[in-house]
Amino acid sequence: MLRQDHYKTSVYKTPFHERTSELNILNEWTRWKDYTVSTSYFRTDLEYFAVRNTTGVIDYTPMVKQKITGPDAAEFVNRFFTRDMNKIAVGRVGYVVWCDEAGQVLDDGTVFHVRENEYWLLCVERQLDNLGNSAVGFDVKIEEITDEVACLGVQGPTSCSILKAIGFDAIEHLKPFDIKHYDFQGQEVMVSRTGFSGDLGYEVCMPNDVALNLWDELFDKGEIYGIKPFGLDALDLVRIEAGLLVPGQDFMVAEEAIRPGSTRSPFELGLSWLVDLSKPVFNGREALLEEKKRGSRYTFVKLNINGNKPAEGAYLYNQSGKKIGNVTSAMFSPSAKANIAFATLHDPWKKGKDKIIAEIYYQKDLEWNKVMEEATIVTKPFFDPDRKRTTPAELY
Amino acid sequence: MEKYDAIVIGAGHNGLTNAAYLAKSGLKVLVLEKNDYIGGAAVSRELHDGWTYSNCSYVCSLLRPEIYRDLNLQKHGLQVIAYGGSVTFMEDGNIFGGYSDHDVQRREIGRFSKKDADAYVRFGRDVSKQCRFIKPLLLRTPPDPTSFRPKDLDELLYLFKRLYGLGEQTIYETIRFYTMSAAEYLAEYFESDIVKAAMSGSGIIGTALGPYSPGTAYVLLHHYMGEVDGSIGSWGFARGGMGSVSKALAGALQEYDGKIITDAEVTQIQVKNGKTTGVVLANGDEYHAKNVVSNLDARRTYQDLFDPQDLSEKLLKQVDNFKFNGSSGKLNIALDGLPEFPAMGKDNPLIYADMHFIDSLERIERAYDDWKNGRWSQDPYVDMLIPTMTDPTMAPPGKHYMSVFVQYAPPKLATGEWTDKDREGFGKTVIDQIGEYSPNFKDLIVHAEIRTPQDIENEVGLTEGNIFQGELTMDQMFFNRPFPGYAQFRGPVKGFYMCGSSTHPGGGVMAAPGANAAREILYDLKRKNIVPEAENDD
Numbered sequence: 001m002l003r004q005d006h007y008k009t010s011v012y013k014t015p016f017h018e019r020t021s022e023l024n025i026l027n028e029w030t031r032w033k034d035y036t037v038s039t040s041y042f043r044t045d046l047e048y049f050a051v052r053n054t055t056g057v058i059d060y061t062p063m064v065k066q067k068i069t070g071p072d073a074a075e076f077v078n079r080f081f082t083r084d085m086n087k088i089a090v091g092r093v094g095y096v097v098w099c100d101e102a103g104q105v106l107d108d109g110t111v112f113h114v115r116e117n118e119y120w121l122l123c124v125e126r127q128l129d130n131l132g133n134s135a136v137g138f139d140v141k142i143e144e145i146t147d148e149v150a151c152l153g154v155q156g157p158t159s160c161s162i163l164k165a166i167g168f169d170a171i172e173h174l175k176p177f178d179i180k181h182y183d184f185q186g187q188e189v190m191v192s193r194t195g196f197s198g199d200l201g202y203e204v205c206m207p208n209d210v211a212l213n214l215w216d217e218l219f220d221k222g223e224i225y226g227i228k229p230f231g232l233d234a235l236d237l238v239r240i241e242a243g244l245l246v247p248g249q250d251f252m253v254a255e256e257a258i259r260p261g262s263t264r265s266p267f268e269l270g271l272s273w274l275v276d277l278s279k280p281v282f283n284g285r286e287a288l289l290e291e292k293k294r295g296s297r298y299t300f301v302k303l304n305i306n307g308n309k310p311a312e313g314a315y316l317y318n319q320s321g322k323k324i325g326n327v328t329s330a331m332f333s334p335s336a337k338a339n340i341a342f343a344t345l346h347d348p349w350k351k352g353k354d355k356i357i358a359e360i361y362y363q364k365d366l367e368w369n370k371v372m373e374e375a376t377i378v379t380k381p382f383f384d385p386d387r388k389r390t391t392p393a394e395l396y
Numbered sequence: 397m398e399k400y401d402a403i404v405i406g407a408g409h410n411g412l413t414n415a416a417y418l419a420k421s422g423l424k425v426l427v428l429e430k431n432d433y434i435g436g437a438a439v440s441r442e443l444h445d446g447w448t449y450s451n452c453s454y455v456c457s458l459l460r461p462e463i464y465r466d467l468n469l470q471k472h473g474l475q476v477i478a479y480g481g482s483v484t485f486m487e488d489g490n491i492f493g494g495y496s497d498h499d500v501q502r503r504e505i506g507r508f509s510k511k512d513a514d515a516y517v518r519f520g521r522d523v524s525k526q527c528r529f530i531k532p533l534l535l536r537t538p539p540d541p542t543s544f545r546p547k548d549l550d551e552l553l554y555l556f557k558r559l560y561g562l563g564e565q566t567i568y569e570t571i572r573f574y575t576m577s578a579a580e581y582l583a584e585y586f587e588s589d590i591v592k593a594a595m596s597g598s599g600i601i602g603t604a605l606g607p608y609s610p611g612t613a614y615v616l617l618h619h620y621m622g623e624v625d626g627s628i629g630s631w632g633f634a635r636g637g638m639g640s641v642s643k644a645l646a647g648a649l650q651e652y653d654g655k656i657i658t659d660a661e662v663t664q665i666q667v668k669n670g671k672t673t674g675v676v677l678a679n680g681d682e683y684h685a686k687n688v689v690s691n692l693d694a695r696r697t698y699q700d701l702f703d704p705q706d707l708s709e710k711l712l713k714q715v716d717n718f719k720f721n722g723s724s725g726k727l728n729i730a731l732d733g734l735p736e737f738p739a740m741g742k743d744n745p746l747i748y749a750d751m752h753f754i755d756s757l758e759r760i761e762r763a764y765d766d767w768k769n770g771r772w773s774q775d776p777y778v779d780m781l782i783p784t785m786t787d788p789t790m791a792p793p794g795k796h797y798m799s800v801f802v803q804y805a806p807p808k809l810a811t812g813e814w815t816d817k818d819r820e821g822f823g824k825t826v827i828d829q830i831g832e833y834s835p836n837f838k839d840l841i842v843h844a845e846i847r848t849p850q851d852i853e854n855e856v857g858l859t860e861g862n863i864f865q866g867e868l869t870m871d872q873m874f875f876n877r878p879f880p881g882y883a884q885f886r887g888p889v890k891g892f893y894m895c896g897s898s899t900h901p902g903g904g905v906m907a908a909p910g911a912n913a914a915r916e917i918l919y920d921l922k923r924k925n926i927v928p929e930a931e932n933d934d
Contacts, residue, residue: 043480226785
């Protein structure tokens with residue numbers, strides 16, 4: 001149990017804070033759950049380009065981590081998540097969503113099949129309540145390990161070379177979504193070829209007490225490979241280019257939604273590939289079957305918008321001036337030199353027939369202007385280099 | 397013999413851009429390149445095992461984002477990555493840094509003059525005003541001010557509207573701006589010599605003028621355009637070297653079924669009854685097309701490829717008068733490790749920046765005097781970068797590639813043509829200058845390519861080695877580029893066009909001339925325009 005005076009430390013420092021605070025010359029921080037993390041270290045654009053060109057390192061320790069163990073672990077996760085979890089073999093990672101009974105998405109995350117009868121769920125929102133409610137009758141143990149495990153995202157084209165240089169042998173042979181355990185100074189660290197950048201990259205989970213040493217090793221060996229820290233601002237740029245959603249930004253998490261209609265089903269987020277309706281039981285199955293029959297209310301799309309004014313928060317209209325949706329995330333992509341966005345569309349939008357026109361407000365010399373720009377739907381990520389998939393991974 | 401709708405002579409980045417748009421419009425297009433590699437001066441070459449050089453153009457700040465997006469150059473492998481800042485090393489052991497963070501920059505200027513530090517805001521505003529005026533013009537065709545055709549009148553009207561949109565005071569300023577020297581212009585803002593010297597550099601790069609020569613204020617702006625708009629990634633390196641730009645453009649061209657033949661030097665443009673009919677190669681091969689587009693500079697195009705009998709006396713004279721005045725050379729150096737610059741201190745991020753070793757306007761002007769006297773500058777102005785600090789693909793990890801642009805070097809020396817000994821001497825001058833600020837630099841050199849203006853001319857085909865395909869002075873700009881009457885990308889014979897940097901808006905890896913020429917060709921062929929307009933900054 002926490003000490004009675006825990007309120008005196010309202011915000012925690014991550015195990016990397018000693019280093020990240022030294023490197024954060026802009027002194028820009030934000031709160032992420034219990035912790036404070038850097039939004040930007042030295043220049044957001046150069047941090048962004050480190051991820052796209054060399055290697056960026058992000059401290060994502062505050063990511064909520066839950067460990068599920070026990071003889072029924074495999075059956076339990078299959079019951080909890082919407083996709084067929086049997087396909088995620090030991091040593092593999094899978095992207096997942098899970099729903100409430102109404103088929104509305106509670107959160108998204110990644111499940112690590114760490115070893116036989118052991119799964120880790122990394123996600124945005126805390127799930128002990130939801131996981132616990134579903135665990136009735138399963139022989140599993142569910143615990144939160146957020147504070148015990150330090151995590152780094154090591155993302156970018158030279159990331160494999162750097163991890164190899166710190167002694168992670170044969171790491172180049174990891175396929176996307178593979179997990180491998182390494183010994184680092186006598187402790188076990190878990191490396192996976194995963195991340196939030198849409199590029200070649202890895203995530204490293206480690207016990208807190210080797211965190212600083214591993215950081216130092218990375219930055220020492222990584223110097224000649226152009227290693228740089230990056231903050232949440234740069235992360236937001238790469239994840240939009242990569243086509244990755246953020247709960248709480250691109251959709252409302254069902255657990256916190258007050259107003260009817262404000263939540264989304266997996267189908268409405270373009271995630272039908274994560275739903276396996278042939279499974280006999282999982283949370284939200286009945287509702288999703290029903291939705292399949294009567295149709296969805298919303299359609300999630302990636303947009304390429306004319307012009308160069310980012311469409312943050314824009315309303316979307318069809319050619320007759322009827323509102324058909326709104327933008328949830330937007331930016332001008334430095335890599336595609338394109339004006340890109342995620343959006344959610346609704347009635348009376350007609351797929352293939354209606355135009356999508358964004359109403360964009362922007363400021364120049366304090367004056368507000370408005371443009372109406374046509375947008376086209378894009379199906380692939382805005383940035384999608386081959387090196388993201390190539391195995392063995394690129395070495396420098 | 398296969399027939400094409402259009403033949404583009406020269407696979408420089410503008411030739412490829414032009415061809416890509418013609419092909420995208422549905423035309424059958426052929427690009428002919430004399431070298432066995434494409435790219436012209438936007439090229440990456442491995443001249444020393446393991447090292448890739450951007451051996452001519454070296455930074456990618458001006459490439460039009462509209463074209464990048466429209467031709468989907470990202471998909472064809474182009475990644476432009478930002479680099480940071482600039483630094484000038486001073487004789488007294490101090491340095492003057494250029495930082496992108498506004499407050500850091502203000503404090504840095506303030507180390508030399510507190511007043512200048514505050515004037516930096518006004519300077520930034522005024523340069524931005526000029527950029528705002530010019531940027532949209534980059535992807536437009538200059539109007540002919542003597543013509544009464546509706547198209548020209550419309551364009552003139554547009555121009556006047558924009559000019560008047562600047563506001564009264566700025567109209568006066570704009571006209572002054574175009575005729576001033578960089579030194580005069582900077583003196584209206586700054587008092588510190590180091591501040592002025594550092595900022596004047598971009599006013600002379602590529603130009604045979606000194607900071608006190610009228611017209612250099614515009615050149616300064618021409619180089620600023622990539623930098624001041626503030627949108628991220630607007631200036632930087634092409635990942636993998638400048639050849640990546642050409643490779644991506646070629647990828648776009650091939651996607652639209654355009655064809656490129658290398659090792660195919662065009663020696664003659666065929667003209668029959670005042671119309672082009674095709675081209676003849678050095679090996680005698682002929683290719684036929686009703687439209688022939690030259691990516692070569694104005695002099696090479698008209699003097700080397702046309703039969704003078706097909707051209708008017710007036711035009712031949714204009715070609716003669718077109719100024720090149722090659723003024724720059726280049727060193728590409730492979731380094732065994734990272735050179736130290738003690739003046740900068742350890743871990744200074746300016747190691748990523750462009751570096752210079754001249755700290756006063758006076759010294760730059762003296763460097764220019766050498767050019768006038770027919771010798772390379774004994775105390776040169778260099779624009780030096782270590783691209784491998786940013787780009788991991790150009791040298792093995794821990795090793796480095798250094799790109800050194802050198803000003804001034806005349807196309808011909810007072811003693812005659814450049815000899816091997818001269819080239820060596822030129823290289824030594826530059827290496828010695830860098831060595832003065834970096835004690836371990838010389839020991840790290842494993843290979844160096846030294847390029848005089850003459851080498852650049854011989855290899856790339858840029859007359860006198862002028863990087864802009866002709867000086868960027870007011871007499872050769874806008875509706876006078878390359879010369880009056882021919883500023884709309886058309887030539888004196890039907891079906892013939894120009895698309896290189898000799899045309900509007902001039903040099904730099906912008907891809908704008910190539911795209912502009914394509915728009916005019918499509919207009920003549922009565923096809924729908926598919927070339928994007930410049931994005932509005934307002």
